[in-house]
Amino acid sequence: MKLFERSLNGEWQLRPAGGGKTMRGNVPGDVSYDAFLNGEKPDYRAGDNYKLYADLVQSDFEYSRELTVGRELLDCDDVVLQCDGIDTFSEIFVNGVSVGKTDDMFMQYKFSVKAALREGKNEIRILLRSTLKEMEKFENDRYVSIFNEKRIFVRKAQCHFGWDWAPNLPGYGVWQGVSLYGENKYRMRDIAFFTRRDGSVRAEITWSFSDYFDERAKDDEAVLEIFGDESLTLPVLGCKDKLCGKKSVLNFHIPNVRLWWPNGYGKQEFYYARVQLMREGKALDTAVRRFAVREIELDQSAYDAHSNICRLKVNGAPVFSKGSNWVPADCFAGTLDENRYETLLELARRANFNMLRVWGGGYYEKEVFYDKCDEKGIMIWQDFMFSCCDIPYDSFEFIEKITEESENVFARLRAHACIALICGGNELKGTLDPTEEPVYGLPFVDYFLRGIAQKWFPDLPYVNQSPFGFTEVANDLQNGDTHTNCYEEAIIGGDMAKYRGVLAKNRAAFFSECAVLGPCRYRSLKKFMPAEKLWPLNDLYTERFVSNPYSPCPLTFAERELLTARQLFGAVNNAREFCHKGMQAHYEILKSEIEHARAQRFCGGFMNWMYNDIWPTGTWSVVDYYLEPKSAYYAMREAFRPLHAFFTKETGGFRVNVVNDTMREAAGTLTLCGKRLGGEILWREQKFVRVGTANIAFFPMLAGRERADYWTAEFAAEGEIIKSVYFPNLWKLPFQSDYTYEVAETNGGYFVDIRARAFARAVSLDVAKENARVWYSENFFDLEAGETRRVFLETSETLRAEDIRVSDFTKLPEE
Numbered sequence: 041m042k043l044f045e046r047s048l049n050g051e052w053q054l055r056p057a058g059g060g061k062t063m064r065g066n067v068p069g070d071v072s073y074d075a076f077l078n079g080e081k082p083d084y085r086a087g088d089n090y091k092l093y094a095d096l097v098q099s100d101f102e103y104s105r106e107l108t109v110g111r112e113l114l115d116c117d118d119v120v121l122q123c124d125g126i127d128t129f130s131e132i133f134v135n136g137v138s139v140g141k142t143d144d145m146f147m148q149y150k151f152s153v154k155a156a157l158r159e160g161k162n163e164i165r166i167l168l169r170s171t172l173k174e175m176e177k178f179e180n181d182r183y184v185s186i187f188n189e190k191r192i193f194v195r196k197a198q199c200h201f202g203w204d205w206a207p208n209l210p211g212y213g214v215w216q217g218v219s220l221y222g223e224n225k226y227r228m229r230d231i232a233f234f235t236r237r238d239g240s241v242r243a244e245i246t247w248s249f250s251d252y253f254d255e256r257a258k259d260d261e262a263v264l265e266i267f268g269d270e271s272l273t274l275p276v277l278g279c280k281d282k283l284c285g286k287k288s289v290l291n292f293h294i295p296n297v298r299l300w301w302p303n304g305y306g307k308q309e310f311y312y313a314r315v316q317l318m319r320e321g322k323a324l325d326t327a328v329r330r331f332a333v334r335e336i337e338l339d340q341s342a343y344d345a346h347s348n349i350c351r352l353k354v355n356g357a358p359v360f361s362k363g364s365n366w367v368p369a370d371c372f373a374g375t376l377d378e379n380r381y382e383t384l385l386e387l388a389r390r391a392n393f394n395m396l397r398v399w400g401g402g403y404y405e406k407e408v409f410y411d412k413c414d415e416k417g418i419m420i421w422q423d424f425m426f427s428c429c430d431i432p433y434d435s436f437e438f439i440e441k442i443t444e445e446s447e448n449v450f451a452r453l454r455a456h457a458c459i460a461l462i463c464g465g466n467e468l469k470g471t472l473d474p475t476e477e478p479v480y481g482l483p484f485v486d487y488f489l490r491g492i493a494q495k496w497f498p499d500l501p502y503v504n505q506s507p508f509g510f511t512e513v514a515n516d517l518q519n520g521d522t523h524t525n526c527y528e529e530a531i532i533g534g535d536m537a538k539y540r541g542v543l544a545k546n547r548a549a550f551f552s553e554c555a556v557l558g559p560c561r562y563r564s565l566k567k568f569m570p571a572e573k574l575w576p577l578n579d580l581y582t583e584r585f586v587s588n589p590y591s592p593c594p595l596t597f598a599e600r601e602l603l604t605a606r607q608l609f610g611a612v613n614n615a616r617e618f619c620h621k622g623m624q625a626h627y628e629i630l631k632s633e634i635e636h637a638r639a640q641r642f643c644g645g646f647m648n649w650m651y652n653d654i655w656p657t658g659t660w661s662v663v664d665y666y667l668e669p670k671s672a673y674y675a676m677r678e679a680f681r682p683l684h685a686f687f688t689k690e691t692g693g694f695r696v697n698v699v700n701d702t703m704r705e706a707a708g709t710l711t712l713c714g715k716r717l718g719g720e721i722l723w724r725e726q727k728f729v730r731v732g733t734a735n736i737a738f739f740p741m742l743a744g745r746e747r748a749d750y751w752t753a754e755f756a757a758e759g760e761i762i763k764s765v766y767f768p769n770l771w772k773l774p775f776q777s778d779y780t781y782e783v784a785e786t787n788g789g790y791f792v793d794i795r796a797r798a799f800a801r802a803v804s805l806d807v808a809k810e811n812a813r814v815w816y817s818e819n820f821f822d823l824e825a826g827e828t829r830r831v832f833l834e835t836s837e838t839l840r841a842e843d844i845r846v847s848d849f850t851k852l853p854e855e
Contacts, residue, residue: 041228041325044113045221048105048164052214057100057167070127070213070372071101071168084371085656085665087570088583090207097210098172104165107220109157116222119154121164125216125406127373128196129169135162144195144441145215145373146404146425147448153220171196171210183430183480184469186590192429193438195445197368198401199427199654204588204597206654207371215374216406225249226257227325231315232454234499237335237355239297245288245315252285260319262288267312268298272328276311280318299355300332300457302394303417304362304682305703308332308457310414332414332457338501340519343549343642348510348519350549351644352419352460352501358734360638360701361419361645362680363388363395364662365553368402371655378408383667383813384652385409389416390815391673392680396420397506397552397647400466401427404449410456419460421552421647422453423506424489426465431481433488443492450496462493464504467523471507471515506552517546523553523649527629531600532593536607537770539629540689543636548643554633555649556672557601558626559585560658562619563855564666568656574615577602584657597659601625608771616852619658624802624849626672627820628771630662632688634679639688639697641736648676671804671820678764678818685710685755687741687766694741694768696753700731707731708757714748717773717799719825722748729755749773750799752824765822775801777850779823783841789814789834792844796823802849805831812837 054065054074063078065071072093075081081096082089113119121132127145131138134156142149171194178193185192188201188208202208230246243264251257263280267273279292298309310332317325339351339358352359369384370376388396396413398405400423413420424446432438453459464485470476485504493502509520517524526546530539559565565574573580577598587596595603605612605621608628612618630648637646653665662673679686682701687694700706707730714722723745731737745751746768755762767773778798784791792805800823807814817832833844847853 041223041327043116043222043224044110045219046107048107048218048220052103052105054101054103057102065103066374067103067214067218068125068216068374070211070215070374072096072209072211072213073372073375074213084209086568087573088580090209090371093209093211097212098170100167100169100173102165102167103214104163106161106163109159109162111159113220113222114154114157114159116154117224118152119157119220119222121151121153122219122221123149123151123214123216124218125214125373126166126168127212127215128171128194129174129212131167131169133165133167144445145197146195147445148216148452166214168212168214171200171212183432184476185429187428192426192432195425195441197373197403198425198429199368200371203401204586205367205650205657205659206586209371211372213372213374215372224324226260226317226319228315228317228327230451231313231327231329233313233329233331235331235333235335237297237299237333239294239333241292241294241333243290243292243313243315245290247283247286247288247317250286251283257283257319260317260324262290263316263318264290264292265314266292266294267314270312270330272312272314294333297333300334300414301417302354302359302419303389304392304394304701305354305357305359305417308415308417310457329455331455334457336419336460336500338461338503339644346518347642348549349642349644350520354419354460357703358644359394360643360734361395361421361550361647363393363397363418363645363647364651364676365399365647365649366396366402366405366651367399368654369652373403376406380667381406381409381412384663385412385416385418387663387667387669387673388418388651391677392682393676394419395460395645395647396651398422399427399650400425400463400506404453407452410453410458413458414456418458420456420458421461421463421506422459423463424465424485426468426481426485428467430469430479431465431484433481433484439488446489446492447496450492454496459497459500462497462500462502463506463508464489464502466506468505471505517548519549521550521552521645522548523555524548524551525554525556525633527556527604527633528591528593531595531603536604540632540770543632544689544691546636547640548637550644551633551637551646553649554630554637554646555660556626556630556633557597557604557659558630558670558672559598559601559619559622560656560664560670561623561668561855562616562853564656564664564668565615565619565658567666569615575618585659586657601658604629610772616855620852623671624771626670627675627802630672631675631679634676635684635686635697636688638679638684638699639686639695639736639738669819671802674818674820678821681762683755683757683760683762684764685753685762686764687751687753687768689768692740693743694746695738696741697736697738698729698731698755699736700733703733704758705730705732706755706757708755711752711754711756713752714745715750715752715824717749717775717825719799765824775799775848775850777848779803779846779848781846783844786832789832790839790844792831792833792846793828794823794831794846795828796825798825799823800848803829804847804853805833806845806847806853806855807833807835807837807839808843808845808854809837809839812839
């Protein structure tokens with residue numbers, strides 16, 4: 041129990057170490073961002089302004105503040121200064137006395153400060169040392185580490201030193217909260233729950249003392265009560281036990297247990313535990329913890345003579361993992377607040393995501409991130425923080441640091457139901473090319489990190505890296521997970537018209553990274569690109585959209601996007617057309633990749649690279665830095681529908697697929713049609729289809745059907761009609777813009793009814809109101825001639841009819 045706890049978040053004083061101009065600082069925050077807020081630097085997000093921050097990241101700074109301490113706090117057995125996250129190298133002083141140092145961005149630090157405090161006014165000072173200057177102390181004469189050869193020695197977000205989607209801008213600061221509190225000798229250090237789907241639970245309570253060596257504690261008891269909600273009024277059950285050493289283990293069974301399920305498979309149910317340390321009828325310490333009951337395993341059983349399944353089972357049910365790769369949501373970690381997390385994660389939930397991978401080149405996220413994933417049913421594939429490098433595992437000091445860091449972090453993370461799988465890191469050396477030698481670190485991820493994961497997450501699966509597999513080729517398409525896409529192969533071949541042929545040959549057991557490029561919306565582009573640099577592509581595009589120096593494709597990312605847009609949709613003459621056609625290409629290709637993966641019986645999941653942006657750019661993400669969903673976001677939402685009917689091109693021809701990821705059987709009528717854009721039906725067929733839970737039914741298409749302009753698949757089941765549109769000859773057709781729409785206000789938002797007179801391609805809705813938060817029931821969809829679609833705009837904003845804009849592929853949107 042924390043006694044007399046007080047937050048020290050808020051305004052601090054910031055100045056260069058050793059003296060200089062004092063500015064307002066913020067905790068949590070970042071030195072560079074605070075300099076921007078104080079007008080000392082221009083906006084790092086615009087143009088190439090980030091280069092003007094080089095002097096800041098090469099300098100030392102200090103944050104300081106005063107606080108008043110009362111006698112009641114000093115009368116506690118100890119007083120703790122808790123720093124939830126400092127990025128990265130620092131020394132902390134209380135009234136001029138050094139109380140501790142930090143050298144790891146990922147760790148929570150606790151410093152005993154009672155001896156340094158005094159009653160009344162006190163000063164706390166945090167001296168932050170430049171990460172780049174500290175890095176100069178390291179030498180790297182043998183380890184491979186892409187983008188920056190010394191970054192592997194620094195326990196900080198590796199992408200802060202530049203990546204093929206991030207700037208080289210290694211800011212630093214107090215990136216998480218700071219608090220001060222008292223504590224007594226007899227208390228709980230940690231509480232963990234290990235659960236089974238039958239309701240069996242094991243609670244492990246770690247104490248700050250041992251009754252073996254303390255006569256006063258010999259009759260102490262641990263008392264535990266379980267409640268069904270956070271009101272803590274009606275206990276479901278209770279149990280107690282005498283202490284025995286520094287850890288108590290209490291086993292119990294919850295009757296009629298309510299389980300935690302991933303998004304789309306069921307509810308996210310929680311229980312609340314009240315734990316008390318009792319001595320002679322008095323509670324010396326009390327703690328309340330939320331936990332969920334769920335059981336997760338990784339099924340890697342044989343699929344056929346050559347392939348293995350790679351699929352999670354949650355509570356015994358097979359789950360197709362749907363989601364994306366999460367990267368830090370800002371260059372400066374201290375700037376991220378709860379609202380930004382909420383928006384990004386709610387967008388993920390609404391897109392039918394049930395998984396995000398916290399990528400190994402970022403950082404272990406803030407507590408609020410994992411709390412919200414718990415509540416939204418978003419499973420977390422959690423990487424250890426290693427990426428695209430060797431690991432210096434032959435250094436004893438490095439091993440000690442990783443051990444300390446992992447125990448510090450995982451003691452916190454294991455409280456979260458969302459954590460589903462632990463992974464040793466991302467694309468370690470030798471992953472994509474088994475001929476690379478020497479390779480440092482494979483035994484480290486195979487054995488050492490596996491042991492750490494087993495200690496803290498004994499009930500969860502562990503994989504040694506991503507991608508992983510059973511053979512020496514970690515990126516093996518026959519088993520394990522895979523980093524692959526067909527987009528890049530088509531780009532390298534220089535002919536996007538062959539894309540579907542490339543895709544038809546691709547198969548994998550699990551796609552954990554499928555990278556497809558697409559620009560941002562035009563209005564986002566204008567926010568960070570100066571007007572004179574908007575068109576044509578130029579050196580600033582290369583800086584902001586970046587490129588991959590390790591790729592066999594010589595084109596920059598912006599050049600790849602332009603090539604794709606031109607080959608699929610014709611001429612691109614300006615920045616507006618670049619964004620418009622490039623986003624549509626992103627939509628079509630990513631949707632195709634997902635549907636191709638879902639059509640494979642042995643495939644267990646798909647995550648694109650990547651979900652969000654670290655700064656304003658226009659490449660891999662489906663939600664941009666300004667929290668604007670790209671059209672590709674809506675492609676993912678459609679392709680990830682729990683019940684979905686769609687077409688794919690296979691090596692032997694086309695086929696139609698009905699996929700059921702719900703927890704119930706789906707049975708109904710499947711109607712297939714081939715049509716002209718004007719609505720003329722060239723062919724039509726119907727069949728009754730029954731698809732079991734977590735299963736797929738598919739049927740080959742007859743030859744010659746591709747003479748139609750487009751195909752439709754409608755599956756009517758359980759009172760719902762699932763519809764998709766497919767263009768067998770890609771998307772370059774003479775579309776028209778001929779539709780009407782009406783807007784009507786309703787409870788919680790607005791209805792927009794759109795009626796198409798001719799085939800309307802990629803109909804999109806937008807709101808002409810800056811920073812309006814609107815959730816669209818669907819967006820960027822096709823409408824057949826004569827079809828009417830009702831779209832719900834969920835919002836608390838007051839909108840006029842003219843604020844709601846409807847557009848389509850034939851028109852450049854007003855942005």
